[in-house]
Amino acid sequence: MPLEDDHGRAVTGIRVSLTDRCNFDCVYCHNEGLGDTRGPMDPQDGEMTADEVVRVLEVVHEFGVEKVKFTGGEPMLRDDLTEIIQRVPDGMEVSMTTNGTFLPGRAAELAAAGLTRVNVSQDAIDPEAFAELTKSGAYDKVIEGVEAALEAGLAPVKLNMVVMEPTAGYVPRMVDHVAENDGLQLQLIEYMPEITGHPEWAIDIDRVHDWLTDRADRVEHREMHDRRRYYVGADGEAETPDIDAGDPDGPAAGEGMVEIVDPVENEEFCANCHRVRVTHDGKFKGCLNRHDDHRSMADMTREQIRATFRETVANRVPYYGEYMVKEDGQWVVNDDYIDRPVPTADDD
Template identity: 75%
Template sequence: MLVDQFGREVSGVRVSLTDRCNFDCVYCHNEGLGDTRGPMEPQDDEMDTDDVVRFLEVAHEFDVEAVKFTGGEPMLRDDLAEIVRRTPDGMETSLTTNGTYLPDRAAELVDAGLDRVNVSQDALDPEAFAEVTKSGEYEAVIDGVLAALDAGLDPVKLNMVVFEATAGYVPEMVQHVAEREGLQLQLIEYMPELAGRPEWAIDIERVHGWLEDIALRVEQRSMHDRRRYFVEADAVAAATDETATDRFDTDGEPDGSGVGMVEIVDPVENEDFCANCHRVRVTHEGHLKGCLNRNDDLRSMGEMTKPEIRDAFREVVHNRVPYYGEYMVKEDGEWTINEEYIGTPPTSEGGRETAESD
């Protein structure tokens, strides 16, 4: 397993299959790339099926244990099931999606070997959902979550970005996952350096505090120093003076006494978050990058031959840096890039030697 200069083993990869998306979410750093044409073959600027599989085979050589397929919207690729099917044995496969294509494809993906799915859902009201996503596909997302559960992708994690426009919907989303078995919730801190609009950011500690007040129990995950809250639906209803109600159009009647798991993904002021990151990322164009929030360290995998992929992988792992606190430093209340990490030429031979040490 490759190890970077800060002792972090690279055990996972995130592979973007496209930057196209059928949504146009206001907080997304790909805002404006809405594409509603539906699943299709890879485009000219996207890695093809064989390229993706070849990269995963190399990652498997380096003992990478898990891959998450992302986008854009990865389900706009009609070869997604084939990619999942051809992922090396023993590598866990997961998917982050907006869910609109899951009703027709969830069973196929599970048959191909998909292990887990995250579905982006920022509101439970169709109008609020449309305001955030610039999409009228609310019902398709709900149906997609149900299809994922029916196909055996349990638990389904709902991803909700928490910022000014969505913060008021957090209680009903927490109640929602507590009412319905098989759902979990990830509340994701808004990162203005990705999407701009710093005025949209909220104090995520307020959300932590509210959940801690009503939770049955709290767990502290060592990975990224994340907190998990286990919350009863009745506790949310009592805290908000609302009655627990099932958000799915199903025959089952919830009794309001379920327990939901809520995890907060909060990297901005969390120094341990990046210090415990064990993933590198691949862009849809076939570039490796050491961090989601950096684009100055992109490393092309060339013609995607295995020797080229191996060299690029070793180099990117070696050149990874911490993000907040070192790569980014705070000056006058604003995060700015630490110039120490900019313009340093990549090291190849040294990178390979360090990265190969176990």
């Protein structure tokens, strides 16, 4: 059975950063909440080895963790990525977030190894805008990578787009792009100034929700995560949307799916978080936004990993609504939480 924290949230997923190296330098990068710490392109001593990554996955799988997403940095800079995917415990779903530039020529190999799905970062359907946002000239390679993933059977491919002032104007074209191309979905991710800076880039995400409600043929409300999925026809003609709490079969023919991830100041989002993270240098991290909850797995013995995982889960709280609380309309750190005794594995 999965471990639950004190707020009744079972941990069923884990995100593992395989490296902090990246061949892009995106203006919004937060490197899994650690800040833009892009390192040299050569492998670093601090990165977990393949054996260490697999050991962590085997242990958390004992506790009912069913899904792993490999992230970075750019995870495909790991020469041993195929080996790591092959060694993921049986029954654990494997996905990956990538910038897509290395998928051509490797997507089929990774799918054969056990990869089931990819998220590809793509913030604009425009080479010049893409280059400005990512500080790279790899637009064509990313498009080729998405096509390679689809050909390898990794559909649906989710395109990740961070929505902020520098990118908001590209949202309509991105929505049209996924509506016009079978096998693609769009995940619009709210910009998080609290971990990336530049608060002037933040937008009112409700603007995007409202626009999509008008644009969509139908709307699905996912109650578990309090998210909305917008199903958009390729012809650009929207019918009156229906809000429904069920789970439809997915996009119909000629229809694209768009989902908004809006965690900023969202208590409902945090109340439904079911994942733990692992940093590239082997530390459990209970929350993307927090930096006081990193727990080293020391020399990576299974016993230590089990104990550290239990402590990490025991110490998880919703970031908004518990770690951060509202006072006079402003979000502030909850001093009562900060000053409380820190849970340990012995408290289970």
